[in-house]
Amino acid sequence: MTTYQRLDRTALFNRLQGCFKGLPEANTFSGGRTEALRKLHAYDPASYGRSRNHINSAVSRLSPYLRHGMISPVEVKDHLGSKFPNEPTRIEEFLRQLAWRDFFEKVLAWHGNGLNEDLEEPKHGVARSHKIPLDVLKGDTGLPCVDGMLGELFEQGYLHNHARLWFSAYLCHFRGVRWQEGAKLFRQYLYDGDIASNSASWQWVESTFASKPYFMNKDNIANFSNGKWCDSCKAKCPFDADYPTLQHRLFAGSTAPLASKTADKDVAIGTTNEAHNTIADEILPQQSSKDLVWVHDAAMSWTDPAIANNPNAAVAFVFDEPMLRTEPWAFHRIAFIADGIDDLYETLPNSTKLILIGATAERLTTVAQKFGATTIHISDHPNPWVIETIEHLRQNFNVTVHPKPALTEYQLEPKRFSRYWEKVAAQVLGYRPKPSKRMHH
Ligand SMILES: Cc1cc2nc3c(=O)[nH]c(=O)nc-3n(C[C@H](O)[C@H](O)[C@H](O)COP(=O)(O)OP(=O)(O)OC[C@H]3O[C@@H](n4cnc5c(N)ncnc54)[C@H](O)[C@@H]3O)c2cc1C
CATH class of the missing domain: 1.25.40 (Serine Threonine Protein Phosphatase 5, Tetratricopeptide repeat)
Structure with a gap:
């Protein structure tokens, strides 16, 4: 077993400036x-x-x-x-x-x-806005339940499934925002933020991947939250009606965005045109193996086939800087991954373990060429970014994609x-x- 120096969080924080939101504070999840x-x-x-x-x-x-x-x-x-x-x-x-x-x-x-994109036509005719209203982004809608959920999202990076359903229904149907904006917000803040469960669930709520839109009323929130917010709520509750009334209010033939009243306060989230510099190459150790394993962020286990089958290969994790600049994650997400890298690298017998920052395919290409590596091993995953990176690397290397046991x-x-x-x-x-x-x- 080789010694491994744990990732210095402050150094990581400094090197990834502009790639994350918030401060490196205590984690809800290690x-x-x-x-x-x-x-x-x-x-x-x-x-x-x-x-x-x-x-x-x-x-x-x-x-x-x-x-x-x-x-x-x-x-x-x-x-x-x-x-x-x-x-x-x-x-x-x-x-x-x-x-x-x-x-x-x-x-x-x-x-x-x-x-x-929408997998199916929405099962209603209500138009949607491309922007999340500012009061939602600030967690200051005046509704204790919604603000409570947003507080948990921003500060704890986790929401119970039912709260995710309520919030997504609120954003899409009660505020008239496109599901994609909400999915992006979730990806940025949820520890488990992903594409598959996240986008598909938002589409399920919106009705572009379901036969009808999902929405809730106050009784449902009060019941399944044990009155946590509702018992002392003084707000004018938009959910306080029976389902037929809400159904009519939210969907009956309306084509105007429901968020029109707050449209002037809307802001776009997470986009930036700022130019970015690729961080200078790390000093690379000597490596004799002709194999390199790319540890991507959905394959962080020493039992993962790409890793487990290659104990002599160099292993590399890349923080994809351009991607994080376009869609910065909350710092707690980055810290969670840093924990994961530490835990993995402390356990792996491989002698060369790298943590890189930059555009993934480019950084892997540079490193593999410096090592004279001819084969790159990657764990199979349906994430389009993983698939595109594999295609890119295939231009210069043999790429072995390792399947994982499926449920x-x-x-x-x-x-x-x-x-x-x-x-x-x-x-x-x-x-x-x-x-x-x-x-x-
Ligand atoms: C709008 C919306 C967005 C979501 N975004 C994400 C996301 O980005 N990433 C993510 O992993 N999950 C997402 N989910 C699914 C689900 O809410 C979470 O997986 C679940 O709440 C995680 O908590 P848990 O591990 O305590 O779940 P548990 O209830 O303990 O369930 C165990 C495991 O089963 C799976 N699971 C349970 N419920 C669901 C579900 N409804 N859909 C998919 N898998 C499920 C998860 O892997 C979960 O870890 C989303 C759901 C909604 C409604």
Whole structure:
């Protein structure tokens, strides 16, 4: 095992100026596979099926680790299956929810960059704004529930699934903002921010990937939050109506953006035309292997096939500076990844472990050429950025793409979860579950 000097957070903070939002403050989540395994082993989904829609329920909070490949859905399934061998119903609902992640990854694999655009026509005729109103960006809408959710998003980088549904319905339907703007905000702040689950879920709420728009009323918020915000709320509540009334108010033939009253206060988020300088090359150590492994941000585990199969290769992680400048992440996301790199590199036997900053394909090309590496190993992932980087690297190198064990095999177009689940449930659970009416995601 080689010694590894942990990433200096202050140095990282200084080198990545302009690539992140906020300050490097205490983390809600510590990154890394070691922490992921600790959380997984401590988790018991006994009450999950009954309570998971309540925002104070015992959900696993494993998504940041799954998102970054620090653990895999297959591992989670196998672990729970062996921990509770004769109690399938104890874990069934949890595994069904885990399958949503797999489903959305298949949606991403199917559509690629197309997932950033409407997958279907919206099932309503309401126009949408391209800008998030300033009061939302400031977390100062005057609605305790919405501001509470935004506070959690900005400061803690995590929201319960039901809160994500409420907030996305609020932004799209009650404020008339395009789902893409909300998805971007989530990507920037959520520890688990990704393309697959995030964009597909926003589209599900908006109705461009579902047969109807999702929205909630006050009773639903009050009930599933245990009155957390509603009990003492003095605001004029836009959600306080029955569903038919809200349905009519939000969608009945209206074509005007609902956010028109605040349009003059709107600001765009996260865009910058600022030029950027590529940071000077790091001093590279000697490396004798002809192989290089690119550790991307969805494959941060020493069990990942690209890494595990190449113990003599140099390994490299790249903070993609141009990408982060275009869409800066909250610093807590960067710190989580730094934790993950430390944890991974401390464990790997490989002698050369690099952390690079710059445009990913270019930096990898430079490093591989300096080493005289001829093959680059990469873990398979449907993220279009990973796919584009692979294509780019193929121009100069042999690229070996290492597949990962998948939770399910499903070759059809992933259109509706219910159809997918009907086909794959037995693969995930090991038996065919009783038919369920619950389609709520
Ligand atoms: C608008 C919106 C945006 C979202 N954006 C993201 C995102 O960027 N990244 C992300 O990982 N998830 C996203 N989700 C899905 C879901 O909210 C989170 O995966 C889940 O809340 C994570 O918390 P947990 O790990 O405690 O989940 P648990 O309830 O403990 O579930 C265990 C695991 O199952 C999977 N899972 C559970 N529910 C869902 C779901 N509805 N959709 C997909 N996978 C699910 C996750 O991998 C999760 O870690 C989004 C949902 C909505 C409604």
